[in-house]
Amino acid sequence: MSVTQSTITGFHAHVYFEPSSAEAAHSLCRRAAELFGVDMGRAHSRPVGPHSMPSCQLDCSPEQFGKLLPWLMENRGDLIVFCHGKSDDHLLDHTRNAFWLGEAQPLNLTMFN
Template sequence: MADPSTYNYPSPLAGYENAPPLPVTFNPDGKSFQNERTGKLSAAYERFPEPIENGQTSGGFDAHVYFYRNNPEQVQFAKELWERIRREFPELRIYKIFDEPVGPHTLAMFEVDILTPVHFGAFVPWLVINRGPLSVLLHPNTDDTLRDHTQRATWLGKEVPIDIGLLRKLLGKAK
């Protein structure tokens, strides 16, 4: 995993510096706050936030679904999951099943490109429930592929090693 201290992080409140204070009134549950409705949804419902890609080229996010090729139950489950995703989410870009490690991915896998925030909102919760024993690397696509696969990565299930050295080599970066 990339060292988070090597990156800069803009303030999450950028653009809200002069906003009025938030209300401190609780909802009836006594734990959550009442938030004033603005009548306007966040732009993140329509577009991924910068610097995530918003085009149809590679999609805003990739989901890499891993399985152990020497485990017949996982192989079968992965094939069934892949077919179910193709049937239930045909609007997503779904790649072939790679029975061997490919690129920086150290296990067999298949990839699903998530193209829009709406796709993300539908597919990721579905995948959380239906991934079974398989691990999934979920990462954004920005102009920093190394960071996307490390510091910005999210895992569903057990984390799987990624060959960062090979990824750096493929990207033409030193160490």
């Protein structure tokens, strides 16, 4: 396998929550934005896009993600976090270039076909 320049330009971390854990998720995302300068998207109270649960998105550069990831691992509590790369291939980003902190949840990938 030859090494080439990555097509991943950044990362998303989607913090999933239930109604009972919404405030914990919002607090985690606000704190991440404060500590690491990542962009915090809207918290969606229902599933949006390919996500099967309500979530809040953190958008960051590769450099920010390198610092954010260990912090999320240690501070997410029982929250599930879906992490994926950002490139021009959304299907690949949400499948091969993705991982979960916590239990994997189903995704609706039909929107990428």
